[in-house]
Amino acid sequence: MIEPLVTIDSTRPVPPYAQIRDQIADLVEAGGLAEGARLPSVRQLAGDLGLAAGTVARAYQELESGGYVTTRRGGGTRVARQPVAAPGRRSALIERHAREYVDSVRRLGADRAEAVAAVLTAFDASPH
Template identity: 75%
Template sequence: MSAEPLITIDPSQPVPPYVQIRAQIADLVVAGELAEGTRLPPVRQLAADLGLATGTVARAYQELEAGGYVTTRRGGGTRVAPQPGATSRRRAAIVQQRAREYVDSLRRLGVNADEAVAAVRDALGER
């Protein structure tokens, strides 16, 4: 990854750090900012860079591998997996996943549907 961090953790978010890592890396892969074969930082390095436990980063990498975003080989590290032409389906799946995560976090805060929609419209600049 470049000198400017591509992954950031926002501790004020109700979303766990491993979910933030997984989501950001998946988004970078789908957007093509992390090309096929790009090597991700080793778990220990990324954990140190983000000030997290290695298990947190390892869990994110495991979920990314289960989702088909990366492959991990002993001695070869974790690399971005080939993303066959299903970009639009993947993108739609990611949007749905992010929406579910957003709704779950708002429910934990006691936010109702109208407040949630208003917040999305505000964020999109539609108000």
């Protein structure tokens, strides 16, 4: 299941449906969700995240349009077959997120030591 891996940050300017879409797409691209893996139902994920069902439905629709998932009536939403990932795709995703983090903490005036300390603290506190 993906529930513990998908989180919503209400302080971000990114709408919740886009956060869901982006996180699931990253998981699929990085191999964290294998072909055929079943995603939670719209209602289940919405309830788990405290969101309206329409928000999750929009994320799933965009994931389907992007070729990340397929939805069949009675069969649920499943991860679609993906093209063979380029070597290093997972590393590239991690680096992209690291750059986004660095950009964010620099805007806050943090130096390298503060940024690294915050990452280590977050890793130690994370249940994953």
